[in-house]
Amino acid sequence: MPEVLKAPLVVEFPFTRSLGPVQSAFLTGLRERVVLGVRTGDGRVLVPPVEYDPVTAEEIRDLVEVAPTGTVTTWAWNHEPRRGQPLTTPFAWALVRLDGADTALLHALDAPGPDAVHTGMRVRVRWAQERSGAITDIACFEPYAARQTDEAPTEPTVHTGEFADAVTGIVAHARLDYTYSPGRAQSAYIHALADRRMVGERCPSCRKVYVPPRGACPTCGQPTSEQVEVGPRGTVTTYCVVNIKAKNLDIEVPYVYAHIALDGADLALHGRIAGIPYDQVRMGLRVEAVWTEGARYPDHYRPTGEPDAEYDTYRELL
Numbered sequence: 264m265p266e267v268l269k270a271p272l273v274v275e276f277p278f279t280r281s282l283g284p285v286q287s288a289f290l291t292g293l294r295e296r297v298v299l300g301v302r303t304g305d306g307r308v309l310v311p312p313v314e315y316d317p318v319t320a321e322e323i324r325d326l327v328e329v330a331p332t333g334t335v336t337t338w339a340w341n342h343e344p345r346r347g348q349p350l351t352t353p354f355a356w357a358l359v360r361l362d363g364a365d366t367a368l369l370h371a372l373d374a375p376g377p378d379a380v381h382t383g384m385r386v387r388v389r390w391a392q393e394r395s396g397a398i399t400d401i402a403c404f405e406p407y408a409a410r411q412t413d414e415a416p417t418e419p420t421v422h423t424g425e426f427a428d429a430v431t432g433i434v435a436h437a438r439l440d441y442t443y444s445p446g447r448a449q450s451a452y453i454h455a456l457a458d459r460r461m462v463g464e465r466c467p468s469c470r471k472v473y474v475p476p477r478g479a480c481p482t483c484g485q486p487t488s489e490q491v492e493v494g495p496r497g498t499v500t501t502y503c504v505v506n507i508k509a510k511n512l513d514i515e516v517p518y519v520y521a522h523i524a525l526d527g528a529d530l531a532l533h534g535r536i537a538g539i540p541y542d543q544v545r546m547g548l549r550v551e552a553v554w555t556e557g558a559r560y561p562d563h564y565r566p567t568g569e570p571d572a573e574y575d576t577y578r579e580l581l
């Protein structure tokens with residue numbers, strides 16, 4: 264039994280969004296240590312604010328300021344904070360209804376342990392030392408031990424939402440960290456690629472050969488185990504011309520990415536086509552895998568010089 268592979272996989276990208284008037288006021292307010300919500304047509308106060316009434320879909324523009332103190336409406340304990348979370352020590356994720364608001368805001372609650380947290384507990388905002396107009400301007404919530412009698416009833420107050428140097432856009436960094444395992448079938452496929460062989464698996468029921476193999480036939484639901492060597496030549500079944508340069512990918516645009524049905528395979532895989540001008544790539548073009556020195560997988564596919572394949576030979580593989 265060959266080794267089942269696994270490797271770290273990180274998917275990350277910056278997501279740039281403009282805020283619009285309501286979210287701009289909300290985030291700029293946080294920078295100024297002011298928490299803003301919106302008042303809906305029926306008089307409810309929503310914090311965090313939304314731009315459209317969730318009931319009537321009416322546009323909402325009436326901003327109000329609420330208190331930086333509130334009540335936990337529900338919570339869950341986070342035993343192991345992960346990278347990028349608000350606190351580095353264990354904390355509670357809590358929904359906090361700020362005084363003056365009718366809805367609750369999700370944020371971290373800094374507490375010594377789950378025994379120190381309960382629904383109905385009083386909390387207040389702990390502001391971040393450095394604030395830029397982001398939800399992280401609230402560093403977290405913290406328990407707030409003031410006696411009820413000390414607190415005046417909090418009514419939301421009308422706010423213009425106007426601040427100097429308003430924040431109008433944010434960049435949210437999305438990042439997903441995986442340990443990816445391709446499983447038994449694809450591990451065998453990847454091991455074979457390192458020997459410059461392309462090995463698929465045949466379904467015992469419909470006899471189709473899947474490359475790369477997934478371990479089971481998606482049509483019949485049967486496990487596949489019979490290994491079948493395919494390629495290294497194949498036919499372009501369909502393709503696209505790539506005109507946008509990808510970050511960290513050192514390939515000049517435009518180039519062609521194609522679906523390639525390897526000889527003997529009943530499913531097309533995808534690969535880059537090179538060794539031919541991009542505007543001469545066509546359906547039916549015969550290609551073969553090209554391996555660079557020491558590579559564990561084909562770098563690209565190039566034309567073999569054979570006559571193009573007849574459409575009927577690959578029409579079922581599009």
Ligand SMILES: [Zn+2]
Pocket residue numbers: 466467468469470471480481482483484485
């Ligand atoms: Zn099958």
